Amino acid sequence: MSILNGKKIVLGVTAGIAAYKAAFLVRLLVKEGAEVKVVMTPKAKEFVTPLTLSTLSKNEVLSSFTNEDDDTAQWNNHVALGLWADLIVVAPATANTLSKMAHGTSDNLLLAVYLSAKCPVYYAPAMDLDMYKHPSTKATFNTLESFGNIKIEAEHGELASGLIGEGRMAEPENIIQKIKDHMLLGLPLKDKKLLITAGPTYEAIDPVRFIGNHSSGKMGIAIAQHAVSLGAKVTLVLGPSSVVFDRKSMKVVDVVSAEQMYEAVHKEFNSSNIAILSAAVADYRPTKVSAEKIKKTERTLTIQLEKTQDILASIGKIKEHQFLVGFALETQNEIENAKKKLEKKNLDLIILNSLRDKGAGFKGDTNKITIIEKDNKTTPFEVKSKDDVAKDILNHIITRIHA
Structure with a gap:
């Protein structure tokens, strides 16, 4: 049985070209036995459709505080969702969203869920080489680390700009392995x-x-x-x-x-x-x-x-x-x-x-x-x-x- 079996996971998807990989990540998390609820930033829907992620997760995909297509305007309770989660994974995590996470900005549902959560938070940065190396981004990483958030290092490879270097979001299978490895660190029977x-x-x-x-x-x-x-x-x-x-x-x-x-x-x-x-x-x-x-x-x-x-x-x-x-x-x-x-x-x-x-x-x-x-x-x-x-x-x- 996978260590992720039965875990309740909020997957945050932000507006980066790597958002297409979220579909693969959802599929693999569900295969591990996790229950996955996807929360997208509004702009992320321009990169991957909520229908795709909803079909794969078998849960409604949320992206706003109210259901936009619902005449009853039902409120999506960010506090309840944050408390529901056993862990939160933000992948891809753009420089914009990471900066907002570090500074407590709450201008969309995903950030409100993040600020309400009591569980471990993992994030997989996805941005261009120069952005990844910029001092402000490094400061963001340091701040998030001080909060206890866990960074899943970006990988080296070809980027959307055509440059080659660090900044490419880790592959979905690598993200899952890093999460599992980290979760195992504190387990009482590790290596027994x-x-x-x-x-x-x-x-x-x-x-x-x-x-x-x-x-x-x-x-x-x-x-x-x-x-x-x-x-x-x-x-x-x-x-x-x-x-x-x-x-x-x-x-x-x-x-x-x-x-x-x-x-x-x-x-x-x-x-x-x-x-x-x-x-x-x-x-x-x-x-x-x-x-x-x-x-x-x-x-x-x-x-x-x-x-x-x-x-x-x-x-x-x-x-x-x-x-x-x-x-x-x-x-x-x-x-x-x-x-x-x-x-x-x-x-x-x-x-x-x-x-x-x-x-x-x-x-x-x-x-x-x-x-x-x-x-x-x-x-x-x-x-x-x-x-x-x-x-x-x-x-x-x-x-x-x-x-």
């Missing part, structure tokens, strides 16, 4: 390598039948996605699952059996900083797997089972610097059994689920957990969506590793 397991394992009986369980993988996938949004480099070892998610944002290792998951986890564990094993791994597997489909000939069928390798216990024995988190799904003596598992498997935390709790367990979109630590500190949580449970788990881990 997380190993997460999710889903069930299937243990073959014959080519068409298996022993499995009802795990969907939703909980582990939610943890992996939120970890990515916090800056982590995630490896997700995933058993059979039909959950659709953004695989490109992390390394996904697909497995089927407990043995395959064991091998994948051991391959990745040494290079990990944090390991969260939420997969529902089968405890037993058939001792023999039939090469052909077993025919229904007898009234009863006996299948001999053997224990699978205990993945969590095996890495608990070899862990060095890693912070190790396990899950316990219990139906009786829940707290007592979870604490035994925590100690026996050398864990730092264990996440307890009880099938007796309404809203917890497999398949559903909610979960109810209790976090138990090495010192027996127990922290219960209410029923929440699995996305919110993922946030609670990672926030707890972050607090522990930074304590």
Whole structure:
């Protein structure tokens, strides 16, 4: 999942020849999962049409304090829009608009939104070489920097005047990468390598039948996605699952059996900083797997089972610097059994689920957990969506590793 996924972004478009690139920028931001609202300066409409940007953003494009073509003259609330935004991106940012931003001028809707905003503001200058190098423009950059605004450096290339040099607006993909890089700087899991397991394992009986369980993988996938949004480099070892998610944002290792998951986890564990094993791994597997489909000939069928390798216990024995988190799904003596598992498997935390709790367990979109630590500190949580449970788990881990 991209760090921009779900972010509310106001894209300010000003009157420069580079305004045509705003269409590409909107498309890429939407592709990253962001919700984009475009605010144009009145003159910017001479360079790119509001219809184009509205179609790409799937939101109305605003350029004045009232809707010009609306008989009701509805007011576009710049304060509400400024507070709505998680970040503002001004691209292209002309010398004229940047100067007004630096000096608090508010003669159009975009500038009023900028002055009302409480969120980070990024700007991508676009102007001719001499304008970009002029002392007044440099002073503008310095003033905006003192406000905490983030400059996305102009690139070197051919300019509208025919000159070649600095002043060309950064390409849309470079703008997005700079924003993502900057957002990652303050994230609590930046550069941390997380190993997460999710889903069930299937243990073959014959080519068409298996022993499995009802795990969907939703909980582990939610943890992996939120970890990515916090800056982590995630490896997700995933058993059979039909959950659709953004695989490109992390390394996904697909497995089927407990043995395959064991091998994948051991391959990745040494290079990990944090390991969260939420997969529902089968405890037993058939001792023999039939090469052909077993025919229904007898009234009863006996299948001999053997224990699978205990993945969590095996890495608990070899862990060095890693912070190790396990899950316990219990139906009786829940707290007592979870604490035994925590100690026996050398864990730092264990996440307890009880099938007796309404809203917890497999398949559903909610979960109810209790976090138990090495010192027996127990922290219960209410029923929440699995996305919110993922946030609670990672926030707890972050607090522990930074304590």
